[in-house]
Amino acid sequence: MAALLGLGTAGCAFITPQATTKIVEAANGVNGKVGTVDIRNATLISDDGENASLLVTFSNSARESRALTLQYEADGTKSEMTIPVAGNGNTSFGADAESQVVLRGIDAKAGSLFPIYFQYGDAEGKQLLVPILTTEFEEYTGLAPTPLPTVTPTPVPSTTPMPADGEATPTPEATPAP
Numbered sequence: 001m002a003a004l005l006g007l008g009t010a011g012c013a014f015i016t017p018q019a020t021t022k023i024v025e026a027a028n029g030v031n032g033k034v035g036t037v038d039i040r041n042a043t044l045i046s047d048d049g050e051n052a053s054l055l056v057t058f059s060n061s062a063r064e065s066r067a068l069t070l071q072y073e074a075d076g077t078k079s080e081m082t083i084p085v086a087g088n089g090n091t092s093f094g095a096d097a098e099s100q101v102v103l104r105g106i107d108a109k110a111g112s113l114f115p116i117y118f119q120y121g122d123a124e125g126k127q128l129l130v131p132i133l134t135t136e137f138e139e140y141t142g143l144a145p146t147p148l149p150t151v152t153p154t155p156v157p158s159t160t161p162m163p164a165d166g167e168a169t170p171t172p173e174a175t176p177a178p
Contacts, residue, residue, distance in 0.1 A: 028137075029055065030130055035123030036062035037085055042116070044132045045094070046108035047144040052132060054101040054116075055094035055143060058085040071117040071125075075105035085120075094143060102145040110134045 029041035038059040046052035060066055066085045071078060083101055085091045093101045108114060112132050119125030135144050 028131060028133060030128050032118065032126045032128045034068070034118050034120060034126050035066075036060055037066055037068060037118075037120065037123075039118055039126070039128065042128055042130045043094075044103070044108060044114055044130050045135060045140050045143045045145075046110065046132055047134055049108050049110070050106065051102060051104045051145045052106060052108040052114070053094050053143055053145045054103065054130075055140075056101075057090050057092040059090050060085050060087050063087045066120045068118060068120045070101075070103075071119070072103060072106065072115065074103065079103075079105075097146065100143075100145060104145075108132050 027041045027043075029043035030039075031041065032039040038061075040057040040059060042054065042056040044052035044054055054070075058068065065087045067082050068085050069080055069082045071080045073079065081101070081103075083093065093099050103114075103116075106114065110132055113129035114132055115127055116130050117125050117127045133140060135141050
């Protein structure tokens, strides 16, 4: 009787899906592969919803470096940028201000997914839907792109005398041709 009871309870897990067969990414970003370059944990960080910093690590298994092209939509048109990926190792971007890859003029609403197409040379490209997060998450504090400086025009003093109230406006005189 005990053998039947033991077999009956052990058999319950026989048809249950095993949790260890399911791959679960433990990071916030997404992964992909283009040729010899693995794209790891790609995430966009944006606080203003228009500009975003790409946090990503590229792992290149080839000896040769790669010029990886990122294609995306910005300000209603297709945009692209090319970034270098070193050979035989990892190249990371976005961990500090010096290594930021900034996508400007995009629709970067927090919580949404933003399509970026990665490609180099003749390798088949890969589009990833990259999650957009904000610096409200402690681990991303300081990683959003810094805003571009706003240029304020400085008034230039006019050399033309301005007429006083009630005076006629002077008209330029024609210069005779030589």
